[in-house]
Amino acid sequence: MNRIPAALSHLLSTTLASFFAPASGASPNAKEIHTLYVVTLVIALIIFFAVEIALGYALIKFRKRKGAVASQIHGNTRLEIGWTSAAAVILLALAILTFTKLSSIQDPPNSGPGGATLGEQNNLIYASNQRKLPPNGKVLEITVIGRQYIWQFVYPGANEADGLGAPYTYEEMVVPTNTTVELNIVSEDVVHSWWVPELGGKFQAVPGYHNYTWFKVSKPGEYRGQCAFLCGRGHARMIATVKAVPPAQFEAWLANQKKQLAEANAEAAKARKKLNAEQGPGAVENP
Amino acid sequence: MATYAAPIPQVSAHRAERENQGWTSWITTTDHKKIGIMYMVTTFVFFCLGGTEALMIRLQLGAPNNTLVTPEIYNQLFTMHGTTMVFLFVVPMMAGLANYFLPLMVGARDMAFPRLNALSYWLLLAGGIVFYASIFWHPPEAGWTSYPPLSETLYSPSGGQDAWIYLIHLTGISSLLGAVNFYATIANMRAKGMSWGRLPLFVWAILTYSVLLILALPVVAAAVTMLLTDRHFGTHFFDPAEGGSPLLWQNLFWFFGHPEVYIMVLPGFGIVSEILPVFARKPIFGYKAIAASTVAIAFLGFLTWAHHMFTTPIPEAILVFVMLSSFLIAVPTGVKMLNWIATLWRGTIEFTTPLLFCAGFLGLFLIGGISGVFLAVFPVDWQLNETYFVVAHIHFVLVGGAVFPIFASIYYWFPKMSGRMLGEGLGKLSFWLMFIGVIVTFLIQHVIGMDGMPRRVYEYDNVGHLALYNQISTVGSFILAAGVLVTIINVWRSLKVGVIAGPDPWKANTLEWFTSSPPPVNNFDVIPLVRSAEPMKDIRHEVQRRTGGVGPGAATAPAGATQVGV
Numbered sequence: 001m002n003r004i005p006a007a008l009s010h011l012l013s014t015t016l017a018s019f020f021a022p023a024s025g026a027s028p029n030a031k032e033i034h035t036l037y038v039v040t041l042v043i044a045l046i047i048f049f050a051v052e053i054a055l056g057y058a059l060i061k062f063r064k065r066k067g068a069v070a071s072q073i074h075g076n077t078r079l080e081i082g083w084t085s086a087a088a089v090i091l092l093a094l095a096i097l098t099f100t101k102l103s104s105i106q107d108p109p110n111s112g113p114g115g116a117t118l119g120e121q122n123n124l125i126y127a128s129n130q131r132k133l134p135p136n137g138k139v140l141e142i143t144v145i146g147r148q149y150i151w152q153f154v155y156p157g158a159n160e161a162d163g164l165g166a167p168y169t170y171e172e173m174v175v176p177t178n179t180t181v182e183l184n185i186v187s188e189d190v191v192h193s194w195w196v197p198e199l200g201g202k203f204q205a206v207p208g209y210h211n212y213t214w215f216k217v218s219k220p221g222e223y224r225g226q227c228a229f230l231c232g233r234g235h236a237r238m239i240a241t242v243k244a245v246p247p248a249q250f251e252a253w254l255a256n257q258k259k260q261l262a263e264a265n266a267e268a269a270k271a272r273k274k275l276n277a278e279q280g281p282g283a284v285e286n287p
Numbered sequence: 288m289a290t291y292a293a294p295i296p297q298v299s300a301h302r303a304e305r306e307n308q309g310w311t312s313w314i315t316t317t318d319h320k321k322i323g324i325m326y327m328v329t330t331f332v333f334f335c336l337g338g339t340e341a342l343m344i345r346l347q348l349g350a351p352n353n354t355l356v357t358p359e360i361y362n363q364l365f366t367m368h369g370t371t372m373v374f375l376f377v378v379p380m381m382a383g384l385a386n387y388f389l390p391l392m393v394g395a396r397d398m399a400f401p402r403l404n405a406l407s408y409w410l411l412l413a414g415g416i417v418f419y420a421s422i423f424w425h426p427p428e429a430g431w432t433s434y435p436p437l438s439e440t441l442y443s444p445s446g447g448q449d450a451w452i453y454l455i456h457l458t459g460i461s462s463l464l465g466a467v468n469f470y471a472t473i474a475n476m477r478a479k480g481m482s483w484g485r486l487p488l489f490v491w492a493i494l495t496y497s498v499l500l501i502l503a504l505p506v507v508a509a510a511v512t513m514l515l516t517d518r519h520f521g522t523h524f525f526d527p528a529e530g531g532s533p534l535l536w537q538n539l540f541w542f543f544g545h546p547e548v549y550i551m552v553l554p555g556f557g558i559v560s561e562i563l564p565v566f567a568r569k570p571i572f573g574y575k576a577i578a579a580s581t582v583a584i585a586f587l588g589f590l591t592w593a594h595h596m597f598t599t600p601i602p603e604a605i606l607v608f609v610m611l612s613s614f615l616i617a618v619p620t621g622v623k624m625l626n627w628i629a630t631l632w633r634g635t636i637e638f639t640t641p642l643l644f645c646a647g648f649l650g651l652f653l654i655g656g657i658s659g660v661f662l663a664v665f666p667v668d669w670q671l672n673e674t675y676f677v678v679a680h681i682h683f684v685l686v687g688g689a690v691f692p693i694f695a696s697i698y699y700w701f702p703k704m705s706g707r708m709l710g711e712g713l714g715k716l717s718f719w720l721m722f723i724g725v726i727v728t729f730l731i732q733h734v735i736g737m738d739g740m741p742r743r744v745y746e747y748d749n750v751g752h753l754a755l756y757n758q759i760s761t762v763g764s765f766i767l768a769a770g771v772l773v774t775i776i777n778v779w780r781s782l783k784v785g786v787i788a789g790p791d792p793w794k795a796n797t798l799e800w801f802t803s804s805p806p807p808v809n810n811f812d813v814i815p816l817v818r819s820a821e822p823m824k825d826i827r828h829e830v831q832r833r834t835g836g837v838g839p840g841a842a843t844a845p846a847g848a849t850q851v852g853v
Binding site for chain 1: 598617624626649654738739743744
């Protein structure tokens with residue numbers, strides 16, 4: 001007997017979370033957007049029901065009946081000024097609320113105590129009016145590269161000498177928990193849009209521009225998203241997953257990633273050398 | 288003696304110019320009424336084509352990971368659907384209605400420039416043919432917004448993209464010429480006594496529509512020309528590698544694109560402002576507020592385009608400014624809403640089909656207006672932008688704000704155009720099917736968007752309840768289509784067997800009801816003197832006063848037979 005209500009309440013709780021509001025919850029900025037959304041929803045529902053009820057009431061109450069005479073009213077200036085100001089006041093209140101939430105949505109916080117160890121960012125290189133840093137200036141910056149039809153994520157860790165050799169991955173971004181991660185979103189071909197609903201809003205990857213956003217995941221987990229701007233025939237299959245793991249596991253993953261890359265590069269260099277030796281110099285570039 | 292012979296006529300009398308008969312009378316006409324009907328029939332055909340594309344989109348999304356159409360065809364379908372509904376249906380349909388009724392409503396015998404008017408129509412048809420001809424080769428597939436670099440030759444090499452560009456150009460010139468014509472007609476050809484404060488509200492809306500078109504269209508014309516030269520003549524306006532900017536397109540396109548939304552809905556507002564008072568038997572509540580809010584919406588409409596670009600890399604100051612200007616535009620829109628409800632208040636409402644479609648407009652447009660406020664709060668927009676929430680929003684705005692008023696006007700004005708009434712039973716059936724169809728199709732799409740489904744995807748995985756929600760939406764779209772079909776059947780039937788309407792079947796307020804149905808070529812033998820915003824009401828009163836209430840009344844008098852109010 002108890003199973004049906006239990007199943008129902010489970011269905012309701014999982015459904016309602018996303019039924020009336022966008023997904024949220026894994027990152028502080030997404031939570032704040034969710035709060036702002038819920039307040040807007042409450043105001044919207046009150047106005048919606050008030051107006052629809054007034055409309056329905058007018059339609060039913062004042063339908064044509066025998067003997068009824070329509071009153072020939074041309075307007076009421078005081079009433080009209082009243083509802084114009086009321087509409088303006090409601091929207092002003094919503095604007096003020098948005099302003100109070102703005103900083104918690106846009107400004108990244110410091111990483112938590114259990115986060116990964118990070119170095120200072122070089123602000124000179126990345127100075128931008130879009131880009132915001134946490135108070136202590138430390139973030140894990142990942143470059144998100146959109147291209148038809150795959151996301152690439154490039155991590156810090158390039159060689160000092162040539163700026164090459166930064167570890168990267170495709171489709172699945174691995175990040176440490178409790179760490180402020182900043183995304184530098186770029187595109188190599190057409191316009192794409194980065195979006196993982198539970199980690200905050202979407203940001204377009206526009207060729208020739210840098211777009212920035214951040215998130216900070218508190219518990220390990222996998223968060224799914226996909227490209228949100230039409231980028232061609234494969235748009236629907238341009239998936240992105242963010243996998244949050246404890247910092248130690250992240251460090252190990254990153255080191256392994258770097259090692260594998262170095263090995264693959266070495267092997268490729270060897271192959272190029274061999275080809276050049278066989279077919280004469282210049283057959284393959286970058287020997 | 289020579290007998291007297293009657294002189295044989297050397298010159299036989301015949302008309303200086305023979306009137307064209309049959310189909311040649313249509314293709315050679317400069318009569319605003321015939322041009323108006325050609326506009327309406329043509330755009331309705333495009334509406335059916337665009338609607339069929341929408342049904343195919345909904346069929347593909349009816350099941351998760353569906354393989355009914357390929358991604359290529361899917362992208363072509365939504366590109367054709369959006370472009371058709373905006374450029375080949377709503378905007379020119381409003382032009383068609385204005386073509387037929389604007390001269391009649393202001394008491395003119397034709398438009399200011401009849402031949403230019405014919406050119407407007409033929410350019411529209413040419414644009415539609417150029418665009419739809421691409422389906423025999425390779426239709427465009429970069430969406431109705433055609434953002435570069437996707438719409439550049441590197442990523443969209445086919446000629447379909449160029450067909451899209453020429454469609455924008457041809458329909459754009461058509462609309463510009465039409466707008467100039469409407470403006471000139473309103474400014475110069477109003478009946479005696481029709482001051483600006485007595486202009487019918489539909490005419491106010493068309494005046495504003497014309498100004499918006501004149502200001503917005505040159506910008507998109509420039510943008511598509513730049514795209515054309517980028518594609519074929521080696522320029523790099525939108526290519527960042529050569530110093531161009533993809534954001535330039537977004538700015539230019541939406542500088543046009545946002546006012547375009549008001550170009551599509553303001554005439555609808557005008558139609559509703561005409562029809563509600565007629566069937567509530569009450570004057571419009573706050574004539575001045577409605578006319579002023581139309582102009583205010585048009586002005587503010589030019590300050591809000593960047594709310595389509597909240598997720599692009601733009602400075603925060605712009606985000607804040609555009610959020611506030613978008614909020615501001617909700618004020619005059621809300622004022623209109625309340626004015627319309629106040630018009631119904633304490634009236635004696637007759638539930639005819641035109642009134643039902645107007646009431647449906649109020650109920651549905653409200654949803655679109657309110658969901659627009661969510662999208663104006665830019666952090667919330669970061670979550671909702673480019674998802675099915677936006678698809679739901681634009682469809683409540685455009686189906687509610689434009690398609691429902693268009694259907695209201697079909698039922699309201701068909702008697703004037705054809706001389707016959709449309710069937711009320713079929714009309715009401717059509718209304719309820721369409722009303723329920725819109726709610727079932729689009730309400731659930733808000734939820735689909737919040738569940739994380741972006742727009743313009745040809746397939747989706749069945750996460751959560753996405754499959755169920757999409758099935759609901761697909762079922763709704765077919766209910767909506769059935770409603771449209773019922774109106775088509777209704778029109779077809781009534782052309783042959785509809786009840787004869789007479790000049791003024793609704794006891795309406797504006798001058799088009801002064802003349803016979805359908806009106807003669809010259810519209811009016813006598814143009815009455817206008818003494819208020821509701822001249823026909825005055826005329827009926829005057830007739831009643833002179834005949835002591837026992838005469839035939841203006842409603843049954845033949846056109847121009849009673850010269851009243853002069």
